[in-house]
Amino acid sequence: MVIFDCDGVLVDGEYLSTCIMAQEARKYGWNITDEQANKLFTGGELAKIRDRIAHESGKTLPDDWDMQVQNRIVTMMKTDAQTVDGAEDMLKATLDLGLPVRIGSNSSMAEMDAKFSSTGLDQMLDEDRIHSGRDLNMPKPRPDLYLYAAEQDNIPPGNCIVLEDSDAGAEAARRAGMACVLLRDLSRPAPQWPGLIRIGHLSEFVPLLQRIRAKQKQAVA
Structure with missing residues (x-):
């Protein structure tokens, strides 16, 4: 089975999302740039990001902050x-x-519905x-989400x-006992x-899958 992360792998929305989080951080008094927020918050869960902003700013964030940002x-x-560049071709070739x-x-x-429908990947x-x-209350880097997907x-x-494209996601895959390919500028x-x-680049992924499958067939033969 192939399990894909969404942001940074299929949809190029991570930077846009973390910019919103940076705006929130600045609103509460933490003077963080969009670039810094992208490095800190990519792949993270909103509850932990809320706690980090509260800690750095010394302010109490609303109980429904997670839902507001979502x-x-x-x-x-x-x-x-x-x-993400090449996502449609890569996904079709994998299927x-x-x-x-x-x-x-x-x-x-709700976020993924919006992302997939606006990009056409929902088709x-x-x-x-x-x-x-x-x-599902199974945020990465816990392995539960990937284990759940495999169990289905x-x-x-x-x-x-x-x-995956994030350290948190790669850690989740590692802890789940799954092979992981990290999409990231070398x-x-x-x-x-x-x-x-x-x-x-995503263009490298399907040839990698083909090589793995070829080796598996050779091992069985």
Whole structure:
């Protein structure tokens, strides 16, 4: 099985989302730039981001801050979401291989509905194969979300490969006992975990899957 993260892998919405979080941080007195927020908050869960802003600012945030920010993100994604370069071709090619595909993201279902519908990816993805760490209370870097996705198709974790772009997501895959491919510019730092595979562009992912499947067939033969 292939399990995809959403933001930064299929939809290029992470920076837009973290900019909203940076605006919130500045509103409460934490003078953080959009770039700093992107580095700190990418792949994170809103509850922990709320706690970090409260700690850094010394202010108490509203109890419904998470929902307020989520609603702002959903509204923005309905019009501003764009796919990551090569996402449509990569997703179609993965599906053409006949492999089961699921989505596992810390984004809420409402956010992903907005992102996938505005980009057209909803035409390629079945809603019942999309899973939200926020809505299921299984946020990464905990491994639960990825384990849950695999369980839906009764596929052992060792037979799953995850495509991620964040350290938190890669950590979730590692803790789940799944292979992980990290999509990140090769000039940027990344965890040095054994078995972590890095690619710099989505065009590299399907050829990688094809090589893995070829090796598996050779091993069986």
